[in-house]
Amino acid sequence: MNLSDQLSITAKNYPSKTAYVFQDEETSYMELESSVKKFASQLEKLGYQKGDHVALIVGNSPYYIAGLYGALRLGLVVIPINPLYTPHEMSYILNNGDVKAVITMDILLDKFVAIDDQLPKVNHYISCESGAEVDLDNHTLSSKMKSFTVMVQGGSVDYVGPNINEDDAAIILYTSGTTGKPKGAILSHHNLYSNARDVADYLTITREDRVVAALPMFHVFCLTVSLNAPLINGGTVLIMPTFSPSEVFRMTKDHHATVFAGVPTMYNYLLQSAKENKDSFSGIRLCISGGASMPVSLLKDFEQAFDVNISEGYGLSEASPVTCFNPLDRPRKPGSIGRSIIHVENKVVDERGDEVEIGEVGELIVQGPNVMQGYYNFPEETSVALRDGWLYTGDMAQMDDEGYFYIVDRKKDLILVGGYNVYPREVEEVLYSHPNVMEVAVVGVPDPELGEAVRSFVVVSDPTITEEILADFCKEQLVKYKIPTQIEFLDELPKNTTGKILRRSLRDKVTN
Known part of the structure; x- marks a missing residue:
């Protein structure tokens, strides 16, 4: 099973169920499935084949979801990139990642004008409409340009993609390395599907949940927790283009949100407006925090102000990303990243790779179906990170006698x-x-x-x-x-x- 196939099953079983809400407009699973099929068929018509690499440089929007799942339906390998990156930062990833097509917003196209001659492998720029006045007909890149909307409109709803093997590469996530050069973590279809499934199970995200996607979708935290996990079980994604405390409160109230995921900074901003917005969070049953350690004082103050539990977890791009979460069926421990999620094993080891005693500090290593295949075009770095079936995170941690993990220090210079x-x-x-x-x-x-x-x-x-x-x-x-x-x-x-x-x-x- 993979994410794209699961979407097809959900659309067949619950065609009218709302898949996502964007700018207060609802889109059903059947409508999403139709867009995915049409976009995939048009990508194939342009000459793209299973295994080709495409970059997805789009903010939080329906374009991101249809673009991601449409490319995966064809068996393409998707490389999400931060739309805020400079041309200098993008050009390295596009070249190192052997990208053949770029899916991006029309307002970002000017970023590629200066570097297009440095991207000999890029054949097309697939433009998504932002609503801004952009003259695409006379654009420097018009000869390579295709309209996302036109492609979907002309696609086939009868499209059937190639057979996808669970070990086929699905996404390459670029994460910075100690060399200063970002490395692309290769995640297979099974890596992504298993982590979305296990996160949804661990956090009991069901068809009834409505999850706020306020984190950037190009980031693996949002990709798995706020997007793939609810979609895999038929839930609804509430898409926020950008994070805004006032908009979070409005959306959670107007669209009856049940789950919110964010980094500690977001919780800090929300807490500052707690008095006048407490009722807006009354329907939230669970808050999820990751990306950085949450100060215990912030966690306690937020939970008291909004009367909601925060489950803090841990993950990294190389693990799709989640490896730990504080469980929901027992009191969680402030300051802890929680216990190993289903099907994933974490342990703390010394420099020889031997497990240390409970309470002792060592390096956190991870094993499970979510662990990456390796770094794209970085064999030496892959051999350092993946050893004897374990992913060495580089993070120093300790474990207590109940299996809860605590991060003691981050990677050396991160x-x-x-x-x-x-x-x-x-x-x-x-x-x-x-x-x-x-x-x-x-x-x-x-x-x-x-x-x-x-x-x-x-x-x-x-x-x-x-x-x-x-x-x-x-x-x-x-x-x-x-x-x-x-x-x-x-x-x-x-x-x-x-x-x-x-x-x-x-x-x-x-x-x-």
């Missing part, structure tokens, strides 16, 4: 900005490309709203270089949340005897 991963090396590489930057080190510092913020320390050759100049330089190549919020100039960076920059010393300098 910075979590509002739930988004930022690796220092990627930011450092951009700063190093400035002609006047001699040395640079980037660390994460505490931030009351976002959890962490990016801070950089630089050594420059020209004393006239200012923080504003370097920040503007970063804006040209990095998405907003990766740009340093502070840049400090030093005469030299602290190093050990081998010349390695000591990030911990810099981090201590800020936090002490």
Whole structure:
């Protein structure tokens, strides 16, 4: 079984059931299934075949759902990309991922003008209408352009796709690595289906649930928990184009939402408006938190203010992503990421790979049907991450005597900005490309709203270089949340005897 086949079954069994709500308009499962078939048939008509790679660079919308499931129906491999990325960031992923077609919004097409000649494998840009006035007829890329809407209108509702094997690649999720180059985690149809199924079972998400999709759909947290999990059981997805506390409260009340999933930053914003909006959350039976550790004080204050339980979990792109959640059938433990979900095993090991004693700290490793096949075009990194059937997460954790896990420390240098991963090396590489930057080190510092913020320390050759100049330089190549919020100039960076920059010393300098 796979996600696309399950959608067909649900549409057959419950054709009039609402699959999703967008801008207060409801779309049934049969209508969604029809769009999926039509889009898949037109992709095939353009010459795309099972195994080809397509990028999905679309915000939260019906385009994302029909585009994703339509491509999967044909057996294509989908590469979701953050629409806010700069052309510089996108071009690397599109080339490394061997992308042949890009599904994107019409208002984003100008981003590809400057890099189109750097993308020799891209044959088509499939444009989704945003409602803005965009002159597509005279666009520079018009010769490669196709309209998503026109494709669906001209597609066939009788389309039957190729046979899909459960081990066939379905999605490649690019996640930043310690080398500064993002790596694509290859997730099979079975990886995605099993995790959506097991998350839905563990959290008892059923056909009666209406799940708010406020997280970005290109992010694996939303992809599995807020999109695939409810769709796999015939639930309804309440699509939010962007996160807005006032819109969350309106949507949960007007559309009778039952489940909300978000990162701690979102809960913090919602809590600030708790008094006047408490009744809007009266129908919510469960809140889900992930992406970063939630402060215990925030968790308790939110639960008390809205009279709802928050189940905190843990996951990573390489595991589709969920491996742990706090169970719903017993008191959850604040500060814990919970217990292993169904069919997934977590354990804590030492440097030799041997399981440590209860309560001791070691590396968290994962095994299950949700674990990726490897990194696309990165065989060495794959061999490091996947060993003896286990995924080594790089996160330090401990387990108590009831099987609850606790994250003690994150991957060595990872910075979590509002739930988004930022690796220092990627930011450092951009700063190093400035002609006047001699040395640079980037660390994460505490931030009351976002959890962490990016801070950089630089050594420059020209004393006239200012923080504003370097920040503007970063804006040209990095998405907003990766740009340093502070840049400090030093005469030299602290190093050990081998010349390695000591990030911990810099981090201590800020936090002490």
